[in-house]
Amino acid sequence: MPTVFRPDYLGALRRLSRKGDPGPLVAAMARLWDFGRLLVGSSFESLRCRLEAANAFRDDDSAILRF
Numbered sequence: 774m775p776t777v778f779r780p781d782y783l784g785a786l787r788r789l790s791r792k793g794d795p796g797p798l799v800a801a802m803a804r805l806w807d808f809g810r811l812l813v814g815s816s817f818e819s820l821r822c823r824l825e826a827a828n829a830f831r832d833d834d835s836a837i838l839r840f
Contacts, residue, residue: 774805775805775808775824775827775828775829775830775838776829776830776831776832777828777829777830777831777832777836777837777838778801778804778805778808778829778838779832780834781801781804782801782805784797785797785798785800785801786798804838807840808827808838808840811840812824826839827839827840
């Protein structure tokens with residue numbers, strides 16, 4: 774789970790548990806799957822660089838997950 778995407782994921786879980794609506798969670802998981810399938814690297818360092826470029830490690834509210 775990219776740090777920057779955690780609030781979206783937790784919000785989707787809350788929506789499911791409070792309102793019984795699985796739609797946001799399904800959408801969040803699909804977005805994570807799309808992001809994860811693009812993570813290919815020949816080394817740890819190249820993969821880390823890709824994750825940093827995607828804002829995966831950011832935890833401020835202004836950052837978004839980039840593909």
